[in-house]
Amino acid sequence: MALPRDPRQKMINIMYLVLTAMLALNVSAEILNAFSIVNNSINTSNKSLADKNNLIYSQFDAQMKDNAEKTAPFRAKAQQVKTLSASMYDYVESLKKTIIDESGGLDEHGEIKDKAGLDAPTRVMENMKKGPELEARLKDLREKLLSFVDPKKRDQFNKTLPLRIEVGKSTDEHGGGTKSWTTYHFNMVPTIAAVTILGKFQNDIKNSESAIIDDLYRQIDANTFKFDKVRPFISLNSKNLMEGQTLTANIAVGAYSTTVNPTIVVNGQSVEAKEGLGTFTAVAAGIGEKTISGTITLPSPTGGAPESYPFTETYNVGASSTSISADKMNVLYIGLQNPISISAAGVPAEQVSASITGGNMTKRGSGEYIVTVSQPGKAVINVVANIDGKTKSLGQKEFRVKRVPDPVLKVGVNKGGSMKAADFKVQGGLRADLEDFEFEGVKYEVVGYRVGISAKGKEYQEGDATSAYFPGSVTASIRALRPGDEVYFENVKVKGPDNVVRSMPSTLFKLN
Template sequence: MALPRDPRQKMVNIMYLVLTAMLALNVSAEILNAFTIVNNSIDHSNLSITGKNNSVYSAFDKQLAADPGRVGPLKAKADAVKSEAQAAYDSLEALKQLIVKESGGWEEVNGEKEVKEKANLDVPTRIMENQKRGPALEALLKKFRTNLLNNVDPKEKEAFNKALPLQIEDRYKGEDGKDKSWTTYHFNMVPVVAAVTIIGKLQNDVKNSEAMVAEDLLKQIHANDIPFDKMQSFVSMDSRNLQEGQTLTAHIAIGAYSSTVNPDIVVNGQTLKVENGIATYTMPVSGLGEKKLTGTISLKKPNGEVINADIDEAYTVGASATSISADKMNVLYIGVQNPISITAAGVPAEKVEASVTGGSIAKKAAGQFLVTVSAPGKANINVSADGKTLSSKEFRVKFIPDPVLKVGFNKSGYMKASEFKVQGGLRADLENFEFEGVKYDVVGYRIGIDAKGKDYAEGDANSAYFPSTVKATIASLKPGDQVYFDNVKVKGPDGRVRDMGNISFKLN
């Protein structure tokens, strides 16, 4: 327990505390001058970074002129970064000027601008804390930082979040170990020259953060480019074997190209229109034998250099030949649309026509047809183009195979009683058939149930589902019981009702 003190002793203690506080606040002239030196250095650094950033934005302007399709979106982001950075910088500058003005203004010393009242502690505290300009500045800088991160590649956002020079923490540890707000930590009872230097450092962080993001956006313009210094022509012809009088169509491009910067392509002396790096050339062909397509491709690099490649492609003008193939097999099935591919050498796919005996045929796309047949036996597919018959081929016509009867996933034979009881009826699955989506419907059957210790139960169904007359018996089935399906009938996509015979299950 502390001993009581007389009033004189209490006064001495209070005076000691006041003197200690004054000593703590008595910042030496050397320290204040050091702040001035640092602040002037930061100001010069900010000018240098501004010049560097302006060079980046000038580079965007040049790249935009060369390739607006690719550069436009990235330049829009860069312009937003520049605008927001300038707004944040100007807000900091306005606070700096206000603090200096309230403390007595600037003076010139040895050719450098310095604060007159360097040691003033009241003005920064009053403006930043009492007038709440500090929290407002903190919110502005946080928003600016968030907007910067929104302009970087999402994959790189976490790395930028850690690397950005502008870092704003919510709480700081003071010398006394207690948490302090951002404003209190930076501006409470600090000399004017220190407050000005801190603001200058924040301006520097804004400029450096702007530079990081702007430079990254500039790099993204060519981030996915594949450099190439050699070029090879690429020519795609609809056909290299043509008949006299037909039209040759060729698509010409370079081996690597930009979708926004097109080359100049000349074929047989004709300058072609180029879109997305590709030009289309057409001409009627004449005379039998081997022919050549000749020309040049020229591409101008961003530095103005032009690279060239020659076009030298051979094609043949000759007699017609045809090819007919069944996509599923050399069989046509009744009740489904059979896809058929037909090509004729030297004939564009869109000009190929076809007909069929014993059925009908519909054109689905160039070279693609759907054939429908109705009777088993044989059918001929005839191919023509421009009114001329080119070829014919014979196909077998069959009914779709019979399905397999199942209860659940089980065919005839042994089946667990517990599994049988939860099924809803009899299924007819078509297995190992080339066509997808072909289904059979069970349209009728007779079910018989031989359960141990019970009378024989039976019922007739006119659908796949178990008839209601035997549902109770099915629910009580046990191992050892037997279930019979007789006179099963199914209906396929061809509309024909088929008799599937009988199946049975012994439950275990």
């Protein structure tokens, strides 16, 4: 007679428990002892790794004393790695303690009482969901550790970092596919095996921590060049100075270190060095070539005798050399924007300034000025410079101030005298052109004149113009001009760029 469904299922469950218990009893003492040996070895390795990592952290501290600016960013990252790793290590340690407590605790010798027990690891890691939590936290730690790696080396560290979270290829006994990470590592394993596995993860944490902080420590000097030769070098603020200017020389050795201050002597004078660099200053005196010489002495890196390196450098001292020139000629013209260029040898253009007496002066660029004047006569340009914080006169120059020259009166392209009647008749008026003048674009305006026409067989005619154009009263007569006729221009008035109206001499055109 068959048993009811529920009692039969209960019987199966009881038999499964009995079988499990029998399997546990069949775990040999030798296997349990082997797990204990491995666990103890892992614990010893973890202590050695902790000591090694602490040594690296102490080296970061030592580097801070010698080169804090370069070391500080890497030390800060290493401290973050230390905190993250220690927190994860302690969490895994707490899981080991929970499993041991759930299995019955430790005996009087400090050994796990029930090393072969299968229930505690399964209950803690699967039923209490500590396994998935551990998996997630280990994955998170791995990503955070990799974030401290140079992106260029990320792929390399991703392949070699000891902390890896992988699921084995074993399948579920019920045919349900690949086992979960928790099931693969902790389901129905002896307590001593679970503790050993957790110890292995602690070892991975320590090894990964070590790999990351080793890389951070190497980066402190990763971009530092290693030199095998040393030579002095000197940098002057200028090799061409004027009397009264200050000579400044920066003196050091090639590949010098900011942590080693050399002994520097220049022209018999000791120079204090700071961060490996010495600065020598002297007032330039006496015109001609001068010499700066001395020695740089460095302590031997091996503790032997100091090594000295001599140096010599020359520079020139000259008298004030100021150049003031008109870009067009040595004359300033009334009514025009006169361009002036000013420079002083050995003095930067931005430290030079200029002023004028008898006019106005505006700076339009480096060493370039515009001068405007209003009265004929003379004007004086004065040049000064800021040298070593003091205002020093560099010189002055006197210029003549003149009006723009008179123009030439023209009809068409003719300046007076003989002109073809046919050419004259097609013109519209009188012009005033400025010829052979250095400034381009300067123009005169004809503001008035009297024109007289003497034509053969006709009465003399006159007309007054109020602009350059021929007045209407004589237009018909101009159109009827023939060879032999004459045209007079008098009382001619013109206005130039200075807005002053000038009187021009009379002119005569004889037509042919």
